[in-house]
Amino acid sequence: MQPDIEIYLLSCPTEQIIRWLEQDFSVNEVRTSSDASIKVTLTFNGNTIPVTILEKAAGKRFTSVWFDSDQTPWESDMDCARHAFEKLNCEVRCNYQGWQEDNQDDPDLWWRINDNGEGPYIWR
Numbered sequence: 001m002q003p004d005i006e007i008y009l010l011s012c013p014t015e016q017i018i019r020w021l022e023q024d025f026s027v028n029e030v031r032t033s034s035d036a037s038i039k040v041t042l043t044f045n046g047n048t049i050p051v052t053i054l055e056k057a058a059g060k061r062f063t064s065v066w067f068d069s070d071q072t073p074w075e076s077d078m079d080c081a082r083h084a085f086e087k088l089n090c091e092v093r094c095n096y097q098g099w100q101e102d103n104q105d106d107p108d109l110w111w112r113i114n115d116n117g118e119g120p121y122i123w124r
Helices: 014-024 077-089
Strands: 005-010 027-032 037-044 047-054 062-067 094-096 109-114 118-120
Touching: 005 077, 014 027, 014 037, 014 047, 014 062, 014 077, 077 094, 077 109
Parallel strands: none
Antiparallel strands: 005 062, 005 094, 027 037, 037 047, 047 062, 094 109, 109 118
C-alpha cells in the first residue's frame, strides 16, 4: 500500500472529477484553496481522506488529483488511474512505479491510459 495516491487527468473538468469522487466516497467538504486548487475531504470505510485537486498541475491541460492517505480503495497509483479512466473517460497518467523511497528508475517514466490502451510513457 502506498502512503498516498496521485494521478493526472488530461482536459478533465474539475466538476466532473468531483462527481466521480461523490460516486465512490462520502464527500464531506469541498473548498477552493486558491485560483487553481480545490481541497476536498472524503470519507471511505470510516477513514478521512484529504484530497487536493490542482488544475494546470503539469502544463495547461493536466489536473492533479492527490489523495493524501494510505486509506484509499487502491493499492497503487496505477489502480487508481485505471479506475479513474473507467469512470471519467479522459486520459490518465500516473507515476510508473508509484512512490518508493529508494526508487532509482527514470523519474520521467509514467503510465498512461487513454482510448488507445495503456502502457509506459516518457513524460518530459
